[in-house]
Amino acid sequence: MTALASFGRFLYDFVIGDDWTAAVGVVVAVGLAALLVHAGWAGWWLPPLVVVASLSLSLWRGTRGIDAE
């Protein structure tokens, strides 16, 4: 494996980790909050809700395979 590929893998593990849904949830939370603010509405209430929803989704994804065992 080249040094670049190794670094890419390290970076992926460092930032994304076990489950990519958390990273996507964060992008969605910040993006939607920015859109709300841009539209002139209060955006503070949205990120915590999206964060908890993304955590719940990530946990569901992490445990759903166990049902089948």
Next chain:
Amino acid sequence: MSGVLLFLASFLASAVEGVEALTIVLAVGVSRGWRSTLLGVAAASAALAAVVLVLGPALTVIPIRGLRVVVGGLLLVFGLQWLRKAILRASGFKALHDEEAIYRREAAQAAAAGETSGASMDWYSFTVAFKGVLLEGLEVAFIVVTFGSNQGNVPLAAAGAVAAIAVVAIVGLRVRAPLGRVPENTMKYAVGLLLTTFGTFWAAEGAGVSWPGSDLALLVLLAFYAAASWILVRLLTARHAALSLPAAGTAAGE
């Protein structure tokens, strides 16, 4: 108020990483000798200091809003990763983190790596200690630099980290054993909550959000995430019991 949270977050996060690094260093040092191991620790510490010296000033020239979105987003991702693991462990779906198992594994690998003469450099010890301290230390450095620069108080964040590393090092070197009694999983849960709280606060601020009550919103966010994660632990624990799964036990993985 946020100064206390800043110190606490930096202290707890650094303590968790410190325990992990110390476990590796102790395992290699006890089983193969201390000279090369401590040289590895010193080299990694120097590399870390260089990273902080370069990163710290560089962050201050980036516009604060953009910095908050990126740094807050990264902290939020880290916080969610830690919370996810802590909730899975607390509910029995994932094995508990076991520093003693990691210590035994590292010591066995070190012992199997071949003998060295006492006077020559033991590159195995040096490399393992260097890698362990550098990787765990990078996370500490990232948290200190980002927390500190966002709150405009790098010295306080650094003080929290230094205090944590000092406590972990003193306790670890006194007992010369893995810090198995440190409630690391509970600490990771607390750190996950703090990273998620600060990450949400800064990322949203960077996106243009004004928090009601300003810094007081941090406490409300912390309470909200604590309550939500507690509910998730209860739900998953009940599901684990309903599935009649055996307890996950302990594991030496991260």
